[in-house]
Amino acid sequence: MQGFWQEHLRxxxxxxxxxxxxxxVLALAALRWTSSQPPVQLAIQGYVVDGPxxxxxxxxxxxxxxxxxxxxxxxxxxxxxxxxxxxERRAENDAAAERAAQAEQERRQVxxxxxxxxxxxxxxxxxAAEQRRxxxxxxxxxxxxxxxxxxxxxxxxxxxxxxxxxxxAEEQAQADREAKARAARxxxxxxxxxxxxxxxxxARSGVMDEYRALLVQTVERNWIRPPSARAGLQCTLYVTxxxxxxxxxxxxxxxxxxxxxxxSIATAVxxxxxxxxxxxxxxxxRRLEIVFKPTx
Amino acid sequence: MLxxxxxxxxxxxxxxxxxVSLLLAAVPGHAQLRLDITQxxxxxxxxxxxxxxxxxxxxxxxxxxxxxxxxxMSGRFAPLERRDMVARPTSGAEIRYEDWxxxxxxxxxxxxxxxxxxxxxxxxxxxxxxxLTQRLPSSxxxxxxAAHRIADxxxxxxxxxxxAFSTRIAYVAVDGKPPAQRYRLLVADADGFGPRTVxxxxxxxxxxxxxxxxxxxxxxxxxxxxxxxxxxxxxxGERRRVSARAGINxxxxxxxxxxxxxxxxxxxxxxxxxxxxxxxxTLTRVTSDDxxxxxxxxxxxxQSLYFTSDRAGNAQVYRVALDQARKAERVTxxxxxxxxxxxSPDGKELALVTLDRGGYRIAVMDIASRNLRVxxxxxxxxxxxxxxxxxxxxYATRDGGRGxxxxxxxxxxxxxxxxxxxxxxxxxxxxxxxxxx
Numbered sequence: 001m002q003g004f005w006q007e008h009l010r011x012x013x014x015x016x017x018x019x020x021x022x023x024x025v026l027a028l029a030a031l032r033w034t035s036s037q038p039p040v041q042l043a044i045q046g047y048v049v050d051g052p053x054x055x056x057x058x059x060x061x062x063x064x065x066x067x068x069x070x071x072x073x074x075x076x077x078x079x080x081x082x083x084x085x086x087x088e089r090r091a092e093n094d095a096a097a098e099r100a101a102q103a104e105q106e107r108r109q110v111x112x113x114x115x116x117x118x119x120x121x122x123x124x125x126x127x128a129a130e131q132r133r134x135x136x137x138x139x140x141x142x143x144x145x146x147x148x149x150x151x152x153x154x155x156x157x158x159x160x161x162x163x164x165x166x167x168x169a170e171e172q173a174q175a176d177r178e179a180k181a182r183a184a185r186x187x188x189x190x191x192x193x194x195x196x197x198x199x200x201x202x203a204r205s206g207v208m209d210e211y212r213a214l215l216v217q218t219v220e221r222n223w224i225r226p227p228s229a230r231a232g233l234q235c236t237l238y239v240t241x242x243x244x245x246x247x248x249x250x251x252x253x254x255x256x257x258x259x260x261x262x263x264s265i266a267t268a269v270x271x272x273x274x275x276x277x278x279x280x281x282x283x284x285x286r287r288l289e290i291v292f293k294p295t296x
Numbered sequence: 297m298l299x300x301x302x303x304x305x306x307x308x309x310x311x312x313x314x315x316v317s318l319l320l321a322a323v324p325g326h327a328q329l330r331l332d333i334t335q336x337x338x339x340x341x342x343x344x345x346x347x348x349x350x351x352x353x354x355x356x357x358x359x360x361x362x363x364x365x366x367x368x369m370s371g372r373f374a375p376l377e378r379r380d381m382v383a384r385p386t387s388g389a390e391i392r393y394e395d396w397x398x399x400x401x402x403x404x405x406x407x408x409x410x411x412x413x414x415x416x417x418x419x420x421x422x423x424x425x426x427x428l429t430q431r432l433p434s435s436x437x438x439x440x441x442a443a444h445r446i447a448d449x450x451x452x453x454x455x456x457x458x459x460a461f462s463t464r465i466a467y468v469a470v471d472g473k474p475p476a477q478r479y480r481l482l483v484a485d486a487d488g489f490g491p492r493t494v495x496x497x498x499x500x501x502x503x504x505x506x507x508x509x510x511x512x513x514x515x516x517x518x519x520x521x522x523x524x525x526x527x528x529x530x531x532x533g534e535r536r537r538v539s540a541r542a543g544i545n546x547x548x549x550x551x552x553x554x555x556x557x558x559x560x561x562x563x564x565x566x567x568x569x570x571x572x573x574x575x576x577x578t579l580t581r582v583t584s585d586d587x588x589x590x591x592x593x594x595x596x597x598x599q600s601l602y603f604t605s606d607r608a609g610n611a612q613v614y615r616v617a618l619d620q621a622r623k624a625e626r627v628t629x630x631x632x633x634x635x636x637x638x639x640s641p642d643g644k645e646l647a648l649v650t651l652d653r654g655g656y657r658i659a660v661m662d663i664a665s666r667n668l669r670v671x672x673x674x675x676x677x678x679x680x681x682x683x684x685x686x687x688x689x690x691y692a693t694r695d696g697g698r699g700x701x702x703x704x705x706x707x708x709x710x711x712x713x714x715x716x717x718x719x720x721x722x723x724x725x726x727x728x729x730x731x732x733x
Contacts, residue, residue: 208329216331224402225336227372227687227707228456238328250423260456263420263427267402268336270422285329292333 198282211278211285218276219290223268226260231296233257235265239288245274257292265292338709340374341454343367344401347378348416349386350409351439359414362443362487363405363450366461369487369703370451370688371710376401388417388426396421403427405450409434414442418450427453444485460683460726461486465690466494466504466513467701467724481515483530486683486726488701488714494528495535503723505548510730514538514548514557525559527574539572549592549601558582558592558601569603571618582621589614591636596643602627604635611635613648628661630668636679640686640706641728647680647689647706658691660706671708679722682706684729690714692722 199208236253250269255262269290278284345364347353354361367373376399385391385406396404407416412435418428428449434442441462448459464483469491471478479501484491495501499518506513512529523545528535539545543562550557557572561579569582569592583589587607594601600617607614608626613634616624628634633651640647640660650659650668655675661668676694683689687706692699693713699722701714 212329212331215329216333219331219333220335221337223333223336224339224341226455229336258456260452260454263454264336265333267420267422268333271402287328289328289330290333291330294336295334 207280211283222271234293247273343403344376357439359443366447460685463727470720560590602637
């Protein structure tokens with residue numbers, strides 16, 4: 001006996017584990033089949049981008065509506081209670097026995113039929129259940145496909161919507177920019193009009209004349225006229241002054257004077273630096289055109 | 297540079313000009329304030345002439361001192377006093393413009409004396425521009441000449457007028473008291489420095505006149521008790537008596553071509569103007585009026601003479617065309633006395649002595665307009681003579697019976713006595729540029 005175990009332990013254990021494995025696989029398969037749930041519908045976040053085109057995602061059923069199978073009512077009626085006829089003695093007893101046997105047989109037949117019917121009903125029920133399950137699976141698959149299609153459609157639409165939204169946003173931005181530029185131009189115009197208005201106001205008030213006279217006086221006082229600077233001379237200097245009046249640049253324009261004249265006028269302007277400031281700062285002008293044209 | 301420019305094709309030059317004028321036209325913008333400057337000042341230009349490196353300060357050949365004095369003498373410059381100078385730069389790289397601006401100089405001259413040359417630079421302190429950089433060959437003995445040349449170049453660069461500091465002056469000095477008087481004809485630098493005696497005499501010497509080439513002098517000398525006109529070449533000392541006619545021989549004046557002299561002679565009983573061809577001794581009478589005609593001066597074209605005449609009762613200046621000798625016309629009408637005309641280098645003006653508000657003063661008359669401007673203000677000024685650049689005149693001014701030399705600018709803005717003290721000085725004449733100019 002000991003030797004047998006030793007000899008057959010391995011094959012036996014192998015066979016047992018194989019059986020166990022098979023059972024496990026079957027159980028798993030069964031479990032899997034029954035636990036196959038419809039995929040969870042992904043809720044795709046959508047942005048409401050614009051009024052008229054905003055489309056809310058159509059709520060999707062989380063699962064197909066459960067179609068209830070019609071209730072199966074088993075109406076197996078119990079056999080009618082047999083009423084034994086009154087016995088007539090022996091013969092009667094025999095006949096009664098016979099009748100009893102016959103009744104028994106009939107009862108058995110009825111029972112058999114009932115069992116058969118029950119079995120058929122069971123089979124029918126089973127088939128119906130099978131059918132229901134298949135239909136259910138089919139519906140689920142269809143629903144799944146539909147959901148997938150819808151999701152894809154949604155995604156596509158979202159993409160299109162987003163593109164449209166971007167385009168609209170860009171158009172809007174462009175429009176904004178143009179509006180802003182227009183506004184800026186108008187503001188500029190307003191400003192320059194205002195500046196002109198102010199300048200003419202300044203000019204009207206005599207501040208400009210006063211400033212000009214101040215500058216002329218300063219430069220004339222610093223211009224040591226060389227003998228070659230006679231009537232008929234005309235030389236222009238383009239002068240740039242810093243806000244403090246410091247002369248930062250002097251450029252010679254048209255000039256019919258000699259070297260000495262050119263030297264003297266540039267010297268006069270630099271010597272006048274810093275140039276006097278106007279009484280009203282609005283009259284200040286960075287760029288000056290100074291024309292040297294002695295009268296005698 | 298000049299030759300490069302000269303090498304430009306006319307079309308290229310024209311294009312350059314066009315470009316320049318386009319640029320110029322493009323400069324003006326609308327936001328500019330336009331100022332018209334119609335006046336300036338006649339102030340002297342402030343300039344710093346820094347002592348030159350390479351030589352001790354002071355002394356007769358102190359180059360910077362000579363330059364500064366020339367410029368000061370012109371009346372157009374006010375050189376900065378040395379004691380006010382805070383630095384002694386000797387090259388442009390060493391100049392700190394702001395220092396000199398604080399000292400209120402507009403320009404600065406720096407330089408160095410080397411054994412065989414003098415180099416200098418002129419800078420504009422206000423703009424920072426370098427205006428001149430030159431090296432003039434110069435020996436130890438020629439320092440003053442180099443200095444005068446530097447003054448000429450600076451003067452020309454800043455006034456537009458050629459400097460005349462390298463020219464000389466001739467004049468007569470009288471020492472002693474009568475009867476032991478000594479007369480000397482002298483030639484000196486324009487600043488009065490380094491007088492050299494051309495002629496010395498116990499008898500009067502008068503009216504020196506420079507030949508147009510600046511090489512000879514004509515003058516009147518009374519040596520031998522009678523007057524005669526002489527011509528003397530300065531370089532050789534050789535001299536010639538060209539007119540010693542009976543009576544007065546006076547007031548020589550050179551024709552522009554240097555071939556003739558206008559002189560005043562009394563040989564015909566009255567003082568009249570004659571021309572004398574030097575090479576042939578041909579004498580031609582120009583005026584024949586009963587009045588005194590003297591002090592002739594040639595017009596620039598040599599076709600007519602200006603002279604002084606009292607034919608209208610008092611001295612006035614007249615002009616006579618040499619080919620219409622009898623038709624002299626009066627040219628001065630302002631003031632009761634105008635005499636001793638001297639033509640300006642450009643031929644457009646006459647310097648003369650005028651009686652102005654009780655004093656004899658030097659005036660300059662514009663020939664075309666006859667406008668007369670008095671340029672001196674002493675009581676007895678005489679003998680004006682234009683510097684060859686026309687910017688200045690030299691003249692004699694008498695004060696207490698003693699004459700001295702003075703310089704005035706032709707526009708009348710400045711007068712300055714020459715410091716040279718050689719006794720009683722008179723009859724100055726400024727040397728022309730001559731062939732070098």
